[in-house]
Amino acid sequence: MSEKEQDRGQKAAGPVPGKLKKTIVMVGMMGAGKTAVGRALAARLDVPFLDSDHEIEAAANMTIPEIFARDGEPFFRLKERQVIARLLEEERGVLSTGGGAFLAEENRNVITAKGVSVWLQADLDVLWNRVRHRDTRPLLRTADPRATLSGLFRDRVPLYAKADLTVVSDGQAAIETMVDRVLEALQARPDVLEWT
Ligand SMILES: Nc1ncnc2c1ncn2[C@@H]1O[C@H](COP(=O)(O)OP(=O)(O)OP(=O)(O)O)[C@@H](O)[C@H]1O
Ligand SMILES: O=C(O)C1=C[C@@H](O)[C@@H](O)[C@H](O)C1
Numbered sequence: 001m002s003e004k005e006q007d008r009g010q011k012a013a014g015p016v017p018g019k020l021k022k023t024i025v026m027v028g029m030m031g032a033g034k035t036a037v038g039r040a041l042a043a044r045l046d047v048p049f050l051d052s053d054h055e056i057e058a059a060a061n062m063t064i065p066e067i068f069a070r071d072g073e074p075f076f077r078l079k080e081r082q083v084i085a086r087l088l089e090e091e092r093g094v095l096s097t098g099g100g101a102f103l104a105e106e107n108r109n110v111i112t113a114k115g116v117s118v119w120l121q122a123d124l125d126v127l128w129n130r131v132r133h134r135d136t137r138p139l140l141r142t143a144d145p146r147a148t149l150s151g152l153f154r155d156r157v158p159l160y161a162k163a164d165l166t167v168v169s170d171g172q173a174a175i176e177t178m179v180d181r182v183l184e185a186l187q188a189r190p191d192v193l194e195w196t
C-alpha cells in the first residue's frame with residue numbers, strides 16, 4: 001500500500017480512542033441499555049466497568065426487589081447515592097447507574113462534577129419491549145406495568161435531558177452500534193476522552 005493509500009485508510013477509520021480522563025456515566029430509563037451498552041463500552045475502551053445496581057446488590061447480598069421489599073425505596077436511594085459518590089471517587093471507567101439515579105439533584109451534581117453523563121434516549125415502545133419479560137424491576141410490579149413505565153417516562157425525561165450528552169437508542173441499533181454512537185458523541189469532549 002502506498003503512503004497515500006495508507007493515509008486514506010487511516011482517515012476512513014477515523015480517530016482511535018485513547019486515554020480516559022473522566023468517568024463516563026450512563027443514565028436513562030430502565031431498559032435503555034445502560035448496563036448492556038456501558039459494559040460493552042468499557043470493554044471497547046479497556047477500562048473498568050461499574051454498575052451501581054450491581055454494587056448495591058453485592059454489598060447487601062440481596063437482589064434489588066429484595067432490598068425494596070425489606071428496606072423500602074428510600075433506603076435503596078440512600079445506598080444508591082452513597083455508591084455513586086464512592087465509585088466516582090475511587091475509580092475511573094464506565095459507570096452505569098440505575099434508572100432513578102439521575103433524578104436526584106445530589107447525584108446529578110456529583111456526576112457532573114466528576115464525570116460526563118450520557119443519556120441513552122429510547123422511546124417508550126423500545127423500553128417496554130426490553131423490560132416486559134423480566135421481573136427484576138420492583139417499580140414495575142404493578143397491576144398495569146406498561147402504564148407505570150409510561151408515567152415514569154413522562155416524569156423523568158425532563159431530568160434525563162439535563163445530561164451532558166444524549167445518544168439515541170432506537171429499536172434497531174445493536175449494542176455495539178450503540179457503543180459506536182456513544183464514542184462518536186464523545187469526540188466532542190476531548191476533556192473526557194483523548195483521541196489519537
Ligand atoms: N441496543 C440494544 N440492542 C438490543 N438489546 C438491548 C439493547 N440495549 C439493551 N438491550 C437489552 O435490553 C435489556 C435491558 O437492558 P439493560 O439491562 O442494559 O438496561 P438498563 O438501562 O441497565 O436498565 P436498568 O435501569 O433496569 O438497570 C437487556 O436484556 C439488554 O441486553
Ligand atoms: O428506574 C428505576 O427507578 C430503577 C431502575 C433500576 O436500574 C434499579 O435501580 C431499580 O429497579 C430502580
Ligand SMILES: [Mg+2]
Nearest residue numbers: 034035053096
Ligand atoms: Mg442496568
